[in-house]
Each structure stands twice: as C-alpha cells, then as structure tokens.
Amino acid sequence: MRLVSIEMLKPEMRIARAVYNQGALVLPAGRSGVDKYITNLRNMGVDYVYVEDDKSAGIEIPDAIAERTRTSCKQILQNTMQQFSISDKLETKGLEDCVNTVISEILNSPDIQVSLNDIASNDEYTYTHSVSTMVYALMIARKLNYSEQKLVVLGMGTLLHDIGKMLIDKEVMFKEGKLTKQEYEYVKMHTLYGYQALRRITVLPEQVRQIAYLHHERLDGSGYPQGLSGPDLNEMIRIVSIADVYDALTTDRCYRKRWPANKAMDYLLERSEKEFDPVLVGLFTQQLAVYPNGSMVRLSNQCIGIVARQNRSMPLRPVIRIIMDSNGTEIEPYELDMMETLSVTIIESELEIIKTKRPVSPDEL
C-alpha cells in the first residue's frame, strides 16, 4: 500500500482504503480504474488516497486501530453531532462505546510506529480530525499508564473537543483563503461554544468540557480563549493540545496541503518547553514514524523510493524500496536498507506533499 496524490492515480492502481464523503461510501477498497475519479475527488476536497499497486505490493502502513473502528467511530460521531445540533440532546452511549473500543484496541496493540494519517474530505473534516486526535491522545496516555476510567474521560473529551465548530458558520469554517482577523476571532469562539453546549449535558464529567474549552491553550500563555499558562493546564489538556496540532498539521485542509510527518514532529519539538509539554511530546513522537511507510522519499543519491519498513532503533533510516534511479527513470524496484547504507540520507520526504499552497500560520491550527 502507498499514499499518492490524486494527480498520480493510474489505471492499474486499486483503492486500498475506502473514501467517504458526507457519510457515504464514494470509493470502496479494491476499486480499480480510479484515475477516472480524479475530478470527483478534487471537488470533494480529497487530495491524497491510499492505493495498492505493483510498486508498493507487500508494504504495510500500520495504524493504531482497525480501519472499521475508525469508520464506525466517525459515523457514530457524525450522527450524534447532527442529532445534537437539531435536538440539543447528546446521545452519549454510542460515543462511549466508540471510546471503549478504541481504548481496548490501543491497549492491546503492539507498540508500533504509527504511519497512517486518515484522509478526510472537506465535509468530513471535523469528524475525521476528532477521531484521529482521540487515537493520538490515547496513544500518549497509554504511556502514562492511565486507568481505564481516566482513558474514557480523555477519549470522550477528545472526541468532543471541537463540538463547538458545529455552531460556527460553515462559510467561515471552510473558507479557502486566509481568514480575516474578525473571522479568526469568530472561529476561536468554538472553544467557548463547545463548553457551553457540553454544560447542558449533565452526565458528562467536567473534565470533558474543560478539554473542549481549553485545548487551544499553550504552556507559555500564548493560546486561547483565556491565555492560561503552565500550572493552570492539567495533563489531559496538555495531551489533547499536542494530539490536536499534530493531526491538524498532517491533514489536508481547504486552505493548505498537509505537512509531512517529520515536519509536523519538528514543529512540536521546536515548541516543546514553550508551548507544549516536552515529556508528552517525547512520549508521542517515539510512537510515530518519522518517514511513514508508503510515502515517497528522495535520497541524497537522487534516487526516489517508497518507505517500505521502519528500523525501530534508527527512525531516520528506514528500508526504502527504490523505484526511480538518479535520472528519474523508472527501474525494477529493489530494497535499500538505510541502516546498512549509511552514506545515503533522506533529503526530501513525502515528496508529493511538501508543496504547500501557502505557509501556514500557527493561528490557523
């Protein structure tokens, strides 16, 4: 399996992970002849898809939870949120079931270096992002040996952290260009709106509401809505702020392309101590692949290849399946273990992804 930009789709490629839009299945896994769908995918705001082809045969892209679990969590969250926006009633039972399933999968999964970023169409973004952020937050928490009860609170809070976005005007939420100062101030209100909405759901623990309210706060006081700093931000808030930013950066948005994993990890590491808890950033990044399986890289010898496997002891030196020589000519693929060929380094990662539409401002996370 590998991740390709939709412009790269070729007739011989088959969809490896299903694509959904507005809760409906658009392209099932296994579908071939996918180059015909490029325009449709672009119109939905999907820029990348996971595919199977001969070049990537046998490459596995590890995820922390099963694909069917992700899909059903997104669906339940979408139904629950939509029902909530109509009736003001939040059906928490379905959400709790999702959280419990994800917790048991994460606690029982081997300690792998996660490579997979879920793909979202514009309409699905909030649901996809909420589920992915929950997975990342729980991955950090498992390293802290949280009790089952604390994991459930953290999971529920993360799943609902952006519920306030349901109350933000869609035209502003999905605007393609840069937000005006006024629009940005308005979008920031999703924290308060989320808190107020969740206050009406009396069965939820206060910590769940606090996560919705404070997940954009930063240790140095530079966040919002209150500008709180270190001592006022408890561990769960610190965890969610890291998970939220990492997923936002590594997912396509209507106004910019996703960042490669290594660049998003650098962003967190550069800001740890100041904005993010350095211990938690460390616990998180050690569980992620710096160069994810299935992504294309350029090596210092100018050859281009697909990341095939990780070398756990040397995260910067995975095994690469070389598919193009230094002249850019396609060749019979062969594997190069970077741990054994130390003269070669990776000079460009996630090749098709790094060209951003424009630089992202941290404000827009």
Ligand SMILES: [Fe+2]
């Ligand atoms: Fe948010």
